[in-house]
Amino acid sequence: MGLLLKGGRVLNLENGELEARDVLVEGRHITRIADSIEADAHEVVDLGGHVVLPGFIDMHVHLRQPGFEGKETIATGSQAAARGGYTQVACMPNTRPVLDTPELMKFVIETAEREGFCTVLPYGAITKSELGEELTDIKALREAGAVAISDDGVGVQSSSMMREAMRVAASLDVPVVIHSEDEDLAKDGCMNEGVVSKRLGLPGIPGLAESAMIARDILLAQETGAHLHVCHISDAWSVELVRWAKSMGLNVTAEVTPHHLLLTEAIIDATDGADANMKVNPPLRTEADRQACLRGLLDGTIDMIATDHAPHMEEEKKRPFRTAPFGFVGLEFAFPVLYTELVEKNNLLPLHELVQKFATNPAQVFKLNGGRLAEGALADLTVVDLNTERTINPDEFYSKGRNTPFAGQQVKGWTVLTVNQGRITYQA
């Protein structure tokens, strides 16, 4: 018995047309897409004209397991992902212990298969315990299923260590995914360095702490031939550097978060730094930085959207701005908030181009099986309602995290159905 999705409109990812089609899923694959498919002998879901998209892929999430299960688990985080229309997420290794061994790759993959609601692709750490002192066994991590390597949460400070990591990664065709942060420049800042941090008397993190590291790593990627992927880009010069690297033909890619595309430090200014739910790393920056990120996304300098879903406990986020942990949740509303702001309200790009940044591009860049809607493709898909406006309400989250500055916003584009490898993982 197959799963028959009747009466949906399938998005043509090339030309943006919405085509009235039925979609038949058998086993883990899409077996037919046609004007009308006979319903007998299949489980039928009526899509009522809603829009069928390839399942979203998020290359930057924190699932917190093992070690910080109070913040999130593989089960709750992947369920949040499914609710947000995601079918694949790549989880960062800044857990406890850090994901730096083949056994831990196996632990994440098997826990997700047993308890999860989407495909979970673990990152292996670049250095043991993310201490920046000793390289992990990158080959063994890859063989155990690491999607790429990253020390996300911290930057690799030592240039020679990063150079060696890129040499090994290049020889194994493993992407190097960087949290670019020069700790010496970032010191113990808690927000963007500038007029607002000065007014509030809070220690700042300059944009340079990010861009200087990106410059270093682009040069190392040039020398070693590694594929360099830049995480959560937030600064105008960083975007410029990635644009330059691409123009030189280097294998450099980048992601941006919904918050760096839509928010600035002005929200911290307006609330006098009283709410640590506005604290994230890299920090919300200036309007000029935000515009640069937006331009980078629109002209293809930035390849994809990633949420950097980073759940923390409510008590932790109630601490003063200076001492609360960095991070926002994002999986459950990333698509609606960007669809509403970029496509619906401001007409900055068409729907199918936004979807490319949510699905097609991450699949292509990281060579994943996904991001396609076609007969024979993996049945990873999401169905969204582009008409109904609803409020982003943290009380409804499947994630254990409630920490988001987007709470209360009214947005459209909510997922009504998610299918991961033929299995319904979310239904509104």
Ligand SMILES: NC(=O)N[C@@H](CC(=O)O)C(=O)O
């Ligand atoms: N982004 C954040 O503010 N926090 C992330 C770490 C990270 O992605 O750098 C976290 O693990 O909480």
Ligand SMILES: [Zn+2]
């Ligand atoms: Zn990071």
